Amino acid sequence: MSNQTLITNYYISHRDELRGYVRSRLGDNCQVDDIIQDVFLKLLCSKKMITEITLPSLVYTMMRNMVVDHLRHHMAVEHYEHYIKGVCSNVVTEDLVLSIQEILEIMENGLARLPENCREIYRMHIYDGMKVGEISRALGEGYKSVEHRLGSARKAMRHYLCKYA
Numbered sequence: 001m002s003n004q005t006l007i008t009n010y011y012i013s014h015r016d017e018l019r020g021y022v023r024s025r026l027g028d029n030c031q032v033d034d035i036i037q038d039v040f041l042k043l044l045c046s047k048k049m050i051t052e053i054t055l056p057s058l059v060y061t062m063m064r065n066m067v068v069d070h071l072r073h074h075m076a077v078e079h080y081e082h083y084i085k086g087v088c089s090n091v092v093t094e095d096l097v098l099s100i101q102e103i104l105e106i107m108e109n110g111l112a113r114l115p116e117n118c119r120e121i122y123r124m125h126i127y128d129g130m131k132v133g134e135i136s137r138a139l140g141e142g143y144k145s146v147e148h149r150l151g152s153a154r155k156a157m158r159h160y161l162c163k164y165a
Helices: 003-026 032-045 054-087 100-112 116-126 132-139 143-164
Strands: none
Touching: 003 032, 003 054, 032 054, 100 116, 100 143, 116 132, 116 143, 132 143
């Protein structure tokens, strides 16, 4: 039996059970079906050998990791929103409010100051939402090299953007 057939049959026969697993961790969230779909899409695109014995463990491990990633992202967004609300709780005057165009210009000016190899990685991470592993595969470069240059770019951009805070 091919991997694709095995994965498809497992999805069809365990779909409700998998939804319950993810829903029990996220609550009634619209991301439940998206997470399950992402897991099976990654499995279908995988070239690794998958057997009937390893598939359930692999599915649940991947789902658990995606749920944790989702919760981490959600916590980071909440933390950021809390921070913004705290900072913006003072009276906001019109001269303090930047337009989206002004923010984009500031970002582009900051990006122009970065070395080209850092700039490209930073753009891929911020604008395309790519993770370090995805960027390293897309560029054909080592994970640690990409991670280091992204860290350098973030530090430089934070330093540059502090002038506007």
